[in-house]
Amino acid sequence: MALSFVLGPAALPLAAWAQAPPGSSADATAPTLLSLRALGERGRRDPEGVLVELARWRGRLPVGGDIWREHLLVTGLLLGDLRRADALEALLRELDAGGPEDPRTRAAGLLVRGNLEREQGDLARAEDVLVSAQEIEPTGPNDYTRLRIAELLTLVYIDRGARESAVGQAQDAVRIVDALAASMPDADVQRLRARTLNNLARALLRADDAQRAREYNLQGQRAAELAGDLVEASRSRNVEAYILAELGQPGERESLIEALRLADAAGWQRQRMIVLGNLADSHLNAGEYELAVQRATETLVLARAAGIENTESLALTNLGLAELGLGRIAAGTQHVEQAIAIERRRSAHAEEAQILKELGRALERAGAIPAAVDAFHRYRELQDRMLVRVHQRSVLDLQARYEREQRDRELALRAREAQLQEASLRSDGLRRQVWLLGTVAGVLALGVVALLLMQQRRANRAMADVNERLRAEGELDALTGLANRRHVQDRVGAPPVFRGALFLIDLDHFKRVNDRHGHAGGDRVLVAVAERLREITRGSDLVARWGGEEFLVVTPALTLARAHELANRLLSEIGGRPVELGGGASVRPSVSIGYASFPLVGGPGELGWERALALVDRALYRAKARGRNRACGVLRWPGSEAAEALDSQFERDGEAFDWSEGPPMPRTAAGGPLPEAAA
Numbered sequence: 001m002a003l004s005f006v007l008g009p010a011a012l013p014l015a016a017w018a019q020a021p022p023g024s025s026a027d028a029t030a031p032t033l034l035s036l037r038a039l040g041e042r043g044r045r046d047p048e049g050v051l052v053e054l055a056r057w058r059g060r061l062p063v064g065g066d067i068w069r070e071h072l073l074v075t076g077l078l079l080g081d082l083r084r085a086d087a088l089e090a091l092l093r094e095l096d097a098g099g100p101e102d103p104r105t106r107a108a109g110l111l112v113r114g115n116l117e118r119e120q121g122d123l124a125r126a127e128d129v130l131v132s133a134q135e136i137e138p139t140g141p142n143d144y145t146r147l148r149i150a151e152l153l154t155l156v157y158i159d160r161g162a163r164e165s166a167v168g169q170a171q172d173a174v175r176i177v178d179a180l181a182a183s184m185p186d187a188d189v190q191r192l193r194a195r196t197l198n199n200l201a202r203a204l205l206r207a208d209d210a211q212r213a214r215e216y217n218l219q220g221q222r223a224a225e226l227a228g229d230l231v232e233a234s235r236s237r238n239v240e241a242y243i244l245a246e247l248g249q250p251g252e253r254e255s256l257i258e259a260l261r262l263a264d265a266a267g268w269q270r271q272r273m274i275v276l277g278n279l280a281d282s283h284l285n286a287g288e289y290e291l292a293v294q295r296a297t298e299t300l301v302l303a304r305a306a307g308i309e310n311t312e313s314l315a316l317t318n319l320g321l322a323e324l325g326l327g328r329i330a331a332g333t334q335h336v337e338q339a340i341a342i343e344r345r346r347s348a349h350a351e352e353a354q355i356l357k358e359l360g361r362a363l364e365r366a367g368a369i370p371a372a373v374d375a376f377h378r379y380r381e382l383q384d385r386m387l388v389r390v391h392q393r394s395v396l397d398l399q400a401r402y403e404r405e406q407r408d409r410e411l412a413l414r415a416r417e418a419q420l421q422e423a424s425l426r427s428d429g430l431r432r433q434v435w436l437l438g439t440v441a442g443v444l445a446l447g448v449v450a451l452l453l454m455q456q457r458r459a460n461r462a463m464a465d466v467n468e469r470l471r472a473e474g475e476l477d478a479l480t481g482l483a484n485r486r487h488v489q490d491r492v493g494a495p496p497v498f499r500g501a502l503f504l505i506d507l508d509h510f511k512r513v514n515d516r517h518g519h520a521g522g523d524r525v526l527v528a529v530a531e532r533l534r535e536i537t538r539g540s541d542l543v544a545r546w547g548g549e550e551f552l553v554v555t556p557a558l559t560l561a562r563a564h565e566l567a568n569r570l571l572s573e574i575g576g577r578p579v580e581l582g583g584g585a586s587v588r589p590s591v592s593i594g595y596a597s598f599p600l601v602g603g604p605g606e607l608g609w610e611r612a613l614a615l616v617d618r619a620l621y622r623a624k625a626r627g628r629n630r631a632c633g634v635l636r637w638p639g640s641e642a643a644e645a646l647d648s649q650f651e652r653d654g655e656a657f658d659w660s661e662g663p664p665m666p667r668t669a670a671g672g673p674l675p676e677a678a679a
Helices: 033-042 046-053 067-082 085-096 103-118 123-138 145-159 163-183 184-207 211-228 231-245 252-264 270-287 289-306 308-326 327-344 349-365 370-425 431-473 485-492 510-534 560-574 607-625 645-647
Strands: 500-507 544-545 548-555 579-582 584-588 591-601 631-638 658-661
Touching: 033 046, 033 067, 033 184, 033 231, 046 067, 067 085, 067 103, 085 103, 103 123, 103 145, 123 145, 123 645, 145 163, 145 349, 145 431, 184 211, 184 231, 211 231, 211 252, 211 500, 211 510, 211 579, 231 252, 231 510, 231 591, 252 270, 270 289, 270 308, 289 308, 308 327, 308 349, 327 485, 349 370, 370 607, 370 658, 485 544, 500 510, 500 560, 500 607, 510 544, 510 560, 510 579, 510 584, 591 607, 607 631
Parallel strands: 591 631
Antiparallel strands: 500 548, 500 591, 544 548, 579 584, 631 658
16 A cells, blocks of 8 residues: 655644634734744644634734735635534635635635545545636735645645646645745745655655655755754655655665654654554565554554544555455455545545555455456556546647637737727828728738638647647557557457457566566566567557556467467567666566457357457466466357356366466575576
8 A cells, every 4th residue: 555645734623613703802913924824834733722823813804915814714724624614614705705806815715625625535626626726826926825726736636646737736836935935934944845845756756756756855854854843854754665665775664663753743643643554554565464454453543533534545455455464355355445435435546546456466465366356457447547537638738728829819819900990090080091091900900810810720730730649649658669558449449349369468576576676677677578579579469568567469360379379479588588677687577478369269259359358357367376477368168158158267277278387487496486587
């Protein structure tokens, strides 16, 4: 389970906000923008106490001013962090009444609303509201509100799996802090810098750029030290633990223990819960299942008491995976499914996909192969839906940009026409000159219209070119240069009867490569396997990267002997020589393969693309279950007219199957595979 993080105050019980009527508190020094923002930062650890201080000024500030707006904004964000929707609605009505036409006030209201939606788990709604706030908040010398919006959008995009958007918002937040530096105390600047740099590190991690994430995390740690802020220091060490785990470097457990110590020293209960959950994940990865159960159970109790769904999901996932590791399949599956339901309700599709993937791996290790296959199928379906959404987002952004440019051209044309009319009316007393000016204006207007029409035609052609380029780029895997899943689906289509041979190839123990050599080493292995697949296949064959470490080969229909021969060749060629990783290290890859040639021998030939792919997928997982480094092929129809009969054949050895083992892997004295080859 991925490590979890937090931004915002602890969710503690809250007395009714502002119990005293407006204006009834004693006189006090009027707050300033800086003092109100300082209260907001302190509210992350003590929301109740800070809300009491803020309530002293309820109804006593001039309506519509910057201080009034900031007071309500800080109060609203704290109420949203505590999920106090009832008190928040009253505050939003105050904002609406005090500045209905002011864009800054409207943006503040949307920011407060978006924060509440995020805390309540509706990430899709939170994204819409926060984007609206960002669009109407004016830029200026003081962009503190834009900073808050960018920070929240970063977290929403991370949870929703919108990697590029998350990185972009995080970078904007860092730039805003740099611009604010001249107008704020140095300690406050360093505190904000630490937070935004670590959010950027998190976004880069989700974008599979752990090396750059490490650079920004180290900068964030230094900023937290300069600020003397225990809260940000704890967050920095928590982020560091995740980065070290991704890079396969030592020190993850030590970073988490230090993050826990700092959270306790800061009195930040919510961060303590997060770090406890991540410690459970660390025990889980180390195979310390009993310790993982203890940590996850402790986290679950705290998260449910505080009502924090994302931490509850983390705890349920770690608890379920630990139980699966201990062989408690029913209880473990139930807990993980509860976590999946939470992420689905929050629209956190990236988290849901990650949990499904880990569930499949844990079930496979536990020997529950049919359940593992089902989990992997659900993971792939969700990945496909996420891919479609990302493509749609890109097209919509491009279309919106085109429409804005077209509106700007129309406004320019109207402005020019208005200027011409004004020029003609100024010479109202000189009819001859008016007539001449009108003639000139008409000619000029025709020229402008012709010019704009030419520009629009060029813009339409450019739009078509961009759409075509976007479509082509969207059908290639950026790392390997192979076709991706979308290209395969577009090319194969959905024929009622699929004819051809399918080979689904999965790298064995690929996580070990990433753990030991980092993602850079894993990427080199993926690129090398892609090159070997190009060498083995023909130009007419379709070769694609099907998933993270999965590849797909689609060829014309083959005889039993040719399909068997190609599967063996794929095994021997891919694993026949090591992949050099640099620095004297190398890895000898091995793969498991599921394959079939359609129509199947003896069958009615009624299988469509999806059904054919599902059968090959089942064959792949049978190859994995039989020890990996081998191919399992569906080569004969089992004798039944129903395609569903093949499913039951996968649960036993029968005439429907033929399989072959690839070249044996090097063995240690204990009989285990050697993942490393000599350089």
